[in-house]
Structures are given as structure tokens and as C-alpha cells.
Amino acid sequence: MASFDEIASRIDALLGPGRPELTCDQCFTDLDRYTEHEIGREAARHPADVAFEPCGWCRQAADCRRERRCLGMRAHLQGCPACQEEYESLRALVALDAESGAGG
Amino acid sequence: MVGAGAEDPPATAARPAGADAASRAWIADLRGGGRAEEEAVGRLHALLLRAARFEVDRRRAALPHLRADSLDDIALEAADDALMAVLGRIDDYRGAASFTTWVYKFALLEAAVKLRRRAWQAREVPLAGERWSELADAGPSPETQAEHGELVAALRAGIATALTPHQRDVLVAIVLEGVPVDVLSERLGTTRGALYKTLHDARRRLRGHLEALGLAPPTHQGA
Numbered sequence: 001m002a003s004f005d006e007i008a009s010r011i012d013a014l015l016g017p018g019r020p021e022l023t024c025d026q027c028f029t030d031l032d033r034y035t036e037h038e039i040g041r042e043a044a045r046h047p048a049d050v051a052f053e054p055c056g057w058c059r060q061a062a063d064c065r066r067e068r069r070c071l072g073m074r075a076h077l078q079g080c081p082a083c084q085e086e087y088e089s090l091r092a093l094v095a096l097d098a099e100s101g102a103g104g
Numbered sequence: 105m106v107g108a109g110a111e112d113p114p115a116t117a118a119r120p121a122g123a124d125a126a127s128r129a130w131i132a133d134l135r136g137g138g139r140a141e142e143e144a145v146g147r148l149h150a151l152l153l154r155a156a157r158f159e160v161d162r163r164r165a166a167l168p169h170l171r172a173d174s175l176d177d178i179a180l181e182a183a184d185d186a187l188m189a190v191l192g193r194i195d196d197y198r199g200a201a202s203f204t205t206w207v208y209k210f211a212l213l214e215a216a217v218k219l220r221r222r223a224w225q226a227r228e229v230p231l232a233g234e235r236w237s238e239l240a241d242a243g244p245s246p247e248t249q250a251e252h253g254e255l256v257a258a259l260r261a262g263i264a265t266a267l268t269p270h271q272r273d274v275l276v277a278i279v280l281e282g283v284p285v286d287v288l289s290e291r292l293g294t295t296r297g298a299l300y301k302t303l304h305d306a307r308r309r310l311r312g313h314l315e316a317l318g319l320a321p322p323t324h325q326g327a
Contacts (some may be wrong), residue, residue, distance in 0.1 A: 080140050
């Protein structure tokens with residue numbers, strides 16, 4: 001029998017993010033830009049100061065500017081396990097390059 | 105956006121943010137012709153192979169039955185396919201991120217798709233399963249029953265009655281059975297994008313089903 005957290009996780013996955021989200025193709029198109037933005041945002045001393053330019057796909061650019069991240073991308077990554085995995089891999093690889101000075 | 109009817113990006117989507125010097129050098133070399141271009145293609149392939157091997161290493165534990173040389177063959181094949189994809193779409197590069205980050209995503213995608221499919225190669229993809237009926241067992245504790253009992257019962261009914269058979273198959277396979285979307289799309293002869301659209305539509309119907317019953321979807325996940 002499933003635990004409380006397992007049931008909650010399954011319910012979340014069944015219902016998805018419930019917000020406007022990018023398609024898989026749109027996600028792939030913007031994945032590099034989003035990844036570098038997110039790495040820069042987390043590395044910044046004042047993350048709120050990291051400039052963010054809405055991707056152009058988003059219908060809620062004002063919300064994106066306020067959040068300083070792409071809400072459509074964020075929602076899609078929450079809803080699509082495959083794109084989320086690829087985002088995590090790209091992020092880890094870019095971060096590794098930044099640490100080692102490789103990748104150029 | 106999924107379900108929003110937007111097929112093409114607005115003009116601002118393609119606005120270049122300006123490539124850095126190293127990225128501009130990559131583009132110049134890859135478009136330069138002659139020996140410089142050949143060398144750049146070789147360096148690019150090495151970069152893609154490194155990214156593909158990185159992805160293989162991340163997933164190695166999930167593929168214990170594959171030998172090291174088989175995994176490296178997959179990485180090499182992924183790098184080869186990614187190279188073709190990158191060279192075919194080089195004009196799409198706008199400089200919004202560094203060139204290396206842009207090309208990495210092609211290699212990671214190719215490697216991830218191949219590895220997911222390899223992992224499921226000999227496995228039956230469960231369709232029209234009954235796993236969703238397990239949701240009726242909302243959990244062992246009174247807390248779980250109180251929190252989720254009514255919602256789980258409504259979800260179970262919604263899966264049974266509010267979805268088309270195809271939506272139900274896709275939702276159950278991906279969400280409850282853990283079938284990767286690339287694997288399911290290959291078995292069903294469709295694309296990842298088309299299958300995710302089906303999943304999105306199924307989720308929207310389920311949400312509508314809950315709302316019609318006066319049940320608010322939970323807010324477990326981050327906003």
C-alpha cells in the first residue's frame with residue numbers, strides 16, 4: 001500500500017502542472033537559454049537582479065518578468081519527465097564545465 | 105504553449121541575445137569551408153561525444169545488463185546523430201546561450217532517447233492497464249485517507265469515465281507505469297510532442313472532472 005507521499009506524488013503527476021506550459025519542441029528550443037539563466041540566477045549574490053528576458057512564447061510575459069524565469073518552461077519541466085531529465089543533464093554538464101573550465 | 109493554439113513563436117522568440125566570442129568562432133569555423141571547417145567538425149564531434157558519454161554515465165546504473173562497450177557504442181551513435189542534427193540546424197543558433205550549451209542539448213537528447221529505448225527494448229509496454237485502480241487504496245493511515253480518500257476516488261472515476269481510451273492508455277503508461285514518453289511514442293508510431301499533447305489533454309480533462317465535482321486539485325507541487 002502506498003504511503004502518503006507516494007499518493008500525493010501520483011496525484012500531482014496525474015493532474016500535471018495545471019498552468020500554461022511549453023510544448024516539448026518549444027522546451028527543446030529554449031532549453032539552453034533557460035539552463036544558463038537558471039545557473040546564473042542561482043550563482044548570483046542577488047538572484048532577483050539577474051536580468052530575464054521573456055522567451056517570446058509566453059503569453060504572460062509580465063509574470064515571467066516578475067518571477068525572473070520562464071513560467072511556461074518551468075511548468076513543462078514539472079509535467080514532462082523526459083524533458084525534466086534532459087534539463088537536469090544539461091544543467092549538470094554546463095555546471096561541470098564551469099567548474100573545470102572545459103567545454104569551450 | 106500546450107493547448108493554447110500557438111503553433112509559431114512571436115517574432116521576439118528568435119531575437120538573438122548576442123553570441124560570445126568563443127561561440128562566434130565556432131560558427132565562423134563551421135561555416136568557413138576547407139580545412140578549418142573539417143577541423144571544427146572534428147572538434148564538434150568530440151564535444152558531442154563527451155556530452156553523450158556524460159549522459160550514459162548518468163544512466164549507467166539503470167542499465168546494469170549492458171556492457172561498457174555497448175554503452176560506448178550508444179554514446180558514439182548519439183554523438184553521430186547529434187552532429188547531423190547540429191549541422192542541419194546551425195542556422196537556428198541565435199546566440200541566446202553559448203554554442204557549447206546549445207550543442208550539448210542535441211547530444212543529451214539523442215543519448216537519453218537511445219538509452220530509454222534500450223532499457224525498455226525487451227519489455228512489454230503496459231497499455232490499458234489497471235494500475236490506476238490501485239489509487240483506490242488511498243493509503244494506510246487515517247491522515248492519508250482523510251487527505252486523499254475522496255480525491256482518489258474521484259480521480260479513479262475520472263480516469264474510467266472522463267478520458268478517451270487513448271488518453272487513458274497514455275496517462276496510465278506514462279504516469280503510473282513509468283513508461284518513458286520516447287518509448288511509448290516509438291511503440292505507438294507517433295512523436296514525443298504528439299504524445300505529450302495527449303497527456304496534457306488527459307490531465308486537463310481530469311482537472312475538469314474534479315472541478316465539476318467541486319473538488320479542488322491539490323497543491324502538493326511547487327507553484
